[in-house]
Amino acid sequence: MTLTHPQESRSSPPQARPGHELRVEKPLMLDCGVALAPFTIAYQTYGKLNQDRSNAILMCHALTGDQYAAEPHPITGKAGWWTTIIGPGKVLDTDRYFLICVNVLGGCMGSSGPAETDPATGKPWGLSFPVITIADMVRAEKLVIEHLGIETLFCVIGGSMGGMQVLQWAATHPELVFSAVPIAAAARHSAQNIAFHEVGRQAIMADPEWCAGNYLEQGRKPERGLAVARMAAHITYLSEQALHRKFGRSLQNRKAVTYGFDADFQVESYLRHQGIAFVDRFDANSYLYITRAMDYFDLAAEYEGVLANAFRNSPTRFCLISFTSDWLFPTSESRELVQALNAAAANVSFVEIETDKGHDAFLLDEPEFFATLRGFIEGCARHRGLATE
Amino acid sequence: MTLTHPQESRSSPPQARPGHELRVEKPLMLDCGVALAPFTIAYQTYGKLNQDRSNAILMCHALTGDQYAAEPHPITGKAGWWTTIIGPGKVLDTDRYFLICVNVLGGCMGSSGPAETDPATGKPWGLSFPVITIADMVRAEKLVIEHLGIETLFCVIGGSMGGMQVLQWAATHPELVFSAVPIAAAARHSAQNIAFHEVGRQAIMADPEWCAGNYLEQGRKPERGLAVARMAAHITYLSEQALHRKFGRSLQNRKAVTYGFDADFQVESYLRHQGIAFVDRFDANSYLYITRAMDYFDLAAEYEGVLANAFRNSPTRFCLISFTSDWLFPTSESRELVQALNAAAANVSFVEIETDKGHDAFLLDEPEFFATLRGFIEGCARHRGLATE
Numbered sequence: 001m002t003l004t005h006p007q008e009s010r011s012s013p014p015q016a017r018p019g020h021e022l023r024v025e026k027p028l029m030l031d032c033g034v035a036l037a038p039f040t041i042a043y044q045t046y047g048k049l050n051q052d053r054s055n056a057i058l059m060c061h062a063l064t065g066d067q068y069a070a071e072p073h074p075i076t077g078k079a080g081w082w083t084t085i086i087g088p089g090k091v092l093d094t095d096r097y098f099l100i101c102v103n104v105l106g107g108c109m110g111s112s113g114p115a116e117t118d119p120a121t122g123k124p125w126g127l128s129f130p131v132i133t134i135a136d137m138v139r140a141e142k143l144v145i146e147h148l149g150i151e152t153l154f155c156v157i158g159g160s161m162g163g164m165q166v167l168q169w170a171a172t173h174p175e176l177v178f179s180a181v182p183i184a185a186a187a188r189h190s191a192q193n194i195a196f197h198e199v200g201r202q203a204i205m206a207d208p209e210w211c212a213g214n215y216l217e218q219g220r221k222p223e224r225g226l227a228v229a230r231m232a233a234h235i236t237y238l239s240e241q242a243l244h245r246k247f248g249r250s251l252q253n254r255k256a257v258t259y260g261f262d263a264d265f266q267v268e269s270y271l272r273h274q275g276i277a278f279v280d281r282f283d284a285n286s287y288l289y290i291t292r293a294m295d296y297f298d299l300a301a302e303y304e305g306v307l308a309n310a311f312r313n314s315p316t317r318f319c320l321i322s323f324t325s326d327w328l329f330p331t332s333e334s335r336e337l338v339q340a341l342n343a344a345a346a347n348v349s350f351v352e353i354e355t356d357k358g359h360d361a362f363l364l365d366e367p368e369f370f371a372t373l374r375g376f377i378e379g380c381a382r383h384r385g386l387a388t389e
Numbered sequence: 390m391t392l393t394h395p396q397e398s399r400s401s402p403p404q405a406r407p408g409h410e411l412r413v414e415k416p417l418m419l420d421c422g423v424a425l426a427p428f429t430i431a432y433q434t435y436g437k438l439n440q441d442r443s444n445a446i447l448m449c450h451a452l453t454g455d456q457y458a459a460e461p462h463p464i465t466g467k468a469g470w471w472t473t474i475i476g477p478g479k480v481l482d483t484d485r486y487f488l489i490c491v492n493v494l495g496g497c498m499g500s501s502g503p504a505e506t507d508p509a510t511g512k513p514w515g516l517s518f519p520v521i522t523i524a525d526m527v528r529a530e531k532l533v534i535e536h537l538g539i540e541t542l543f544c545v546i547g548g549s550m551g552g553m554q555v556l557q558w559a560a561t562h563p564e565l566v567f568s569a570v571p572i573a574a575a576a577r578h579s580a581q582n583i584a585f586h587e588v589g590r591q592a593i594m595a596d597p598e599w600c601a602g603n604y605l606e607q608g609r610k611p612e613r614g615l616a617v618a619r620m621a622a623h624i625t626y627l628s629e630q631a632l633h634r635k636f637g638r639s640l641q642n643r644k645a646v647t648y649g650f651d652a653d654f655q656v657e658s659y660l661r662h663q664g665i666a667f668v669d670r671f672d673a674n675s676y677l678y679i680t681r682a683m684d685y686f687d688l689a690a691e692y693e694g695v696l697a698n699a700f701r702n703s704p705t706r707f708c709l710i711s712f713t714s715d716w717l718f719p720t721s722e723s724r725e726l727v728q729a730l731n732a733a734a735a736n737v738s739f740v741e742i743e744t745d746k747g748h749d750a751f752l753l754d755e756p757e758f759f760a761t762l763r764g765f766i767e768g769c770a771r772h773r774g775l776a777t778e
Binding site for chain 1 (some may be wrong): 418419420422446516519520521577578579580581583584585587588590591592593596597613614616617620624629633635636637638644646648649650652653655656659661664677681684685687716719
C-alpha cells in the first residue's frame with residue numbers, strides 16, 4: 001500500500017490534493033449554548049482503512065496547525081507539519097494505519113470558523129461565530145469518525161493543543177479510544193499561557209485593520225497585529241537553549257551593529273520572518289478563537305475538580321510524552337496527568353524526552369521521541385491484533 | 390538626618406519634588422559615533438553627601454524605571470520603585486548615605502531622549518535621536534557624579550538593566566567604584582531576551598499612531614502598540630509560579646466564562662491594566678531606544694571576548710545577587726559573571742535568593758534579599774570607614 005498522495009513522489013512543485021469536506025446539517029450543540037448548523041468540517045486522510053476498520057489513527061493538530069499533516073500545504077507549499085513521522089515504514093506507518101487529520105472547528109483551512117461564510121447572512125462569520133472549546137473540536141471530529149464508519153479509534157495522538165484534544169477524547173469517549181498519546185500537553189491551560197495568548201489577542205485587536213473583527217467584509221487584514229502575535233508565541237515554542245544555540249548574539253549579514261532599529265541580530269530577522277510568513281496562511285480571528293479554546297481548557301473542572309475522575313475505569317492505553325526544555329507545557333504538567341491516570345488505575349506510560357528544542361520538539365526530528373512513539377504504538381498494535389508478524 | 394522629601398510624611402496626595410537637571414554643553418561622544426551636545430541629564434538625590442564625599446551610592450534604574458526611586462512618581466503619584474530599601478534605617482540608609490538616581494540617557498523623565506526637543510530643530514528628536522548604549526548611559530551618569538564633586542562612589546547598585554550599568558561602571562571605572570552590586574543581571578543580553586524586546590518594538594512600530602516615530606510632532610501616540618509591548622514584557626518579569634499563585638485560572642468578577650474575548654480571567658485583566666497604566670508614563674520611542682541599548686550590551690565583546698578581562702586588577706568589592714525563579718536573567722548568567730570575576734581574582738560574593746517572584750523580585754519585599762544587601766553594604770561601609778560605631 002502506498003500513500004494516497006501521488007504528488008509526493010514527483011519532483012514537480014508540491015500541490016495539495018483535493019481535501020475532504022463533511023457538510024453537517026444537523027445542529028451541533030456547543031459548550032457556549034449555540035446550536036451550530038449547518039457547518040463544514042475539512043479533513044485529510046493518509047493510508048487505507050482496513051476491513052475491520054480497526055486501524056484508524058486520529059491525529060489532532062496544534063494551535064496553528066491544520067489537516068495537512070503529511071502533504072504540501074496548499075498555501076505555502078511547505079511539507080506537512082508531521083511528515084517526520086507519517087509515511088510508509090515511518091512511526092505512523094501509512095502502509096499499516098489509516099490516518100485522519102481534521103481541521104479544528106473554528107480553524108481557517110476549510111472547517112467552519114470566523115473566516116468562513118455564515119450561511120444565514122452570506123457574509124463572513126467574523127466575531128459572530130460562536131466561541132468554541134476543545135470539547136467542541138472533539139465533537140466535530142467525532143462526526144468525521146462516524147462519517148467514515150469507524151467505531152473505535154486505534155489511536156488518538158497529538159501535541160500541544162492536539163494533546164488537549166487527545167485528553168478530551170479519552171475522557172469523553174474512553175470506549176472509542178484504544179490508545180491515546182497526548183504529547184507536550186496539559187490538563188488545563190496555565191496562567192502564564194493564558195497571559196501569552198492574551199498578548200497575542202491584544203496585538204491583533206490593537207491593529208486598526210482588524211476592524212472590530214469585520215476585516216474580511218471590509219477587504220482588510222490585520223497583518224501586522226497577527227504577525228506580532230505570532231512572534232510573541234513563537235518565542236514560547238522554543239527553548240532559551242535552542243535560541244542560544246541557533247542564533248546566540250550573531251548578527252544578520254553584517255559585521256557590526258548598525259545603531260538602529262533594523263534587524264541587526266539573526267534572532268530578530270528570524271522572528272520577523274516567522275511573523276510575516278504566518279499571516280499568509282492564517283486568519284486573525286481564527287487565532288483569537290483557537291487561543292480562547294485553549295485558555296478555556298480545564299479537564300478537571302468538568303469532573304468536579306478531580307482530574308482522576310476524567311479517567312475512571314478507562315480501558316484506554318495512555319502514553320504521555322514531555323520534553324525537558326519545554327517551558328510552555330513543562331514536564332510537571334504531564335506528571336500531574338500521570339498522577340491522575342495512576343490514581344484512576346489507568347494503563348499509562350510516561351516518557352520525558354531529553355532535548356533542548358523546547359515545546360516544538362514534537363514537530364522536529366527527535367530520535368528518542370520517535371523511538372518512544374514507535375515502541376508504544378507497536379505494543380498497542382500487538383494488543384489490537386494489528387501486528388504485521 | 391531625614392529624607393529631603395517633606396511630602397512623604399504628609400497624608401496629602403503625593404507630589405513630586407522639583408528634580409535636578411544637569412545641562413551639558415560639551416559634546417559627549419557616544420558609541421554610535423555621534424557627538425551629542427547640548428543635552429540634559431535629570432536626576433534625584435536622597436540623603437546628604439558627607440564632608441569626605443565618601444558616602445555616595447549611585448542607583449541605576451531598569452528599563453522602565455526612572456530617577457524617582459524613593460518618592461512619588463510625578464505622573465502616576467505612585468511610590469518610588471525602590472522605596473522598599475531606601476529610607477532612614479533601611480538597607481540604603483538615607484541617614485548615612487547620599488543616594489543618586491539618574492534618568493538614563495534616552496529615557497523619558499527629563500534626560501535627553503527621543504521624546505525631548507532637539508535644540509537644533511526645535512522639534513522632538515524622535516528617531517533622529519542617536520541610538521545609545523549602556524556605556525553611553527554610564528558616560529552620562531559619570532557627568533552627574535563629577536558635577537556633584539564626587540571622586541569615588543561608595544557603591545553602584547542596580548537590578549536588571551541597572552545591573553548592566555553597574556557592570557559597565559565597574560569595568561570602565563574600577564578606581565571610581567568602591568563596591569558594585571549587580572542584581573538579576575547578565576554580562577550580555579541573551580537571544581531569548583533580544584527576541585522578547587523585538588516583539589515589543591514590532592508591536593510599537595505596527596501601531597499606525599507611531600507614524601514612523603514622528604507621533605509627537607503629529608500630536609499622536611502609539612498607545613495600543615506600547616501597551617502590547619508592555620504586556621509581553623511584563624510576563625517575562627514574573628515567574629510561572631508567581632502567576633499561578635496570584636491568579637491561577639481565577640475568573641475576573643464572574644462565576645463562569647463568558648465565551649467571548651473580554652478579560653474572563655484575572656490574569657488577562659491584570660495584564661491589560663499593566664499595559665494601559667504604562668502608556669501614561671512612558672514614551673514609545675524611549676522604549677525602542679532603551680530596549681536596544683540592552684540588546685547591544687555584551688561586556689566581554691569590549692574585552693576581546695574574555696569577560697574576565699573586564700575586571701582584571703579591579704579593586705572593587707562585588708556582590709552579585711540572582712533569584713531562583715528569574716527566567717529572564719537566570720542564575721546561570723550571574724554564575725558566568727562570578728566565574729569571570731573569580732578568574733580575574735576580584736573580590737566577589739554571590740547569593741542566589743530562593744523566591745518564586747521571578748525577575749521583579751529585586752523590586753519587591755524579599756527579606757533574604759534585603760538581609761544580603763544589608764550585610765554586604767555594612768561590610769563595605771566598615772572597610773570604607775563609614776561604619777556608625
